[in-house]
Amino acid sequence: MKKIIIISLAAALLVGGSLAAKFASRNEATNLFKANLEALADEENESQNQQSWQICSKTIEIYTTTENDWSFDVSVNLWLFKGTYTYKKPTNYKKETLTILCCRAQGLEKKCAYEAC
Secondary structure (H helix, E strand, O other): OHHHHHHHHHHHHHHHHHHHHHHHHHHHHHHHHHHHHHHHHHHHHHHHHHOOEEEEEEEEEEEEOOOOOEEEEOOOOEEEEOOEEEOOOOOOOEEEEEEEEEEEEOOOEOOOOOOEO
16 A cells, blocks of 8 residues: 555656646746847847938829729829720820929938838
8 A cells, every 4th residue: 555655656746747847848938939039129129220211202193184984003104994904095184293202221311201212
């Protein structure tokens, strides 16, 4: 009977020790993960703070018409007729030139609130 109690106590200590070691290593891995995550966040914040900008301007040509079913897509610089791209133009249209401010990397400014050029 004493042997059974001693063996069961030894088994319980062995299981308890292995569980404690497993949780300790998991905690160390979690702490390491947190430290790495914080270091990455700090590097990202530092690189954003050190980014410098140049404020520039760019010119966009915008075309408008009063004819039905025609529109102009500035992103591809083409006319659309009934939603389909075409190289043709409507008979009556108006061309407007719009100049906007934009940002380029590596300038003298520390911050830039405009879109990228």
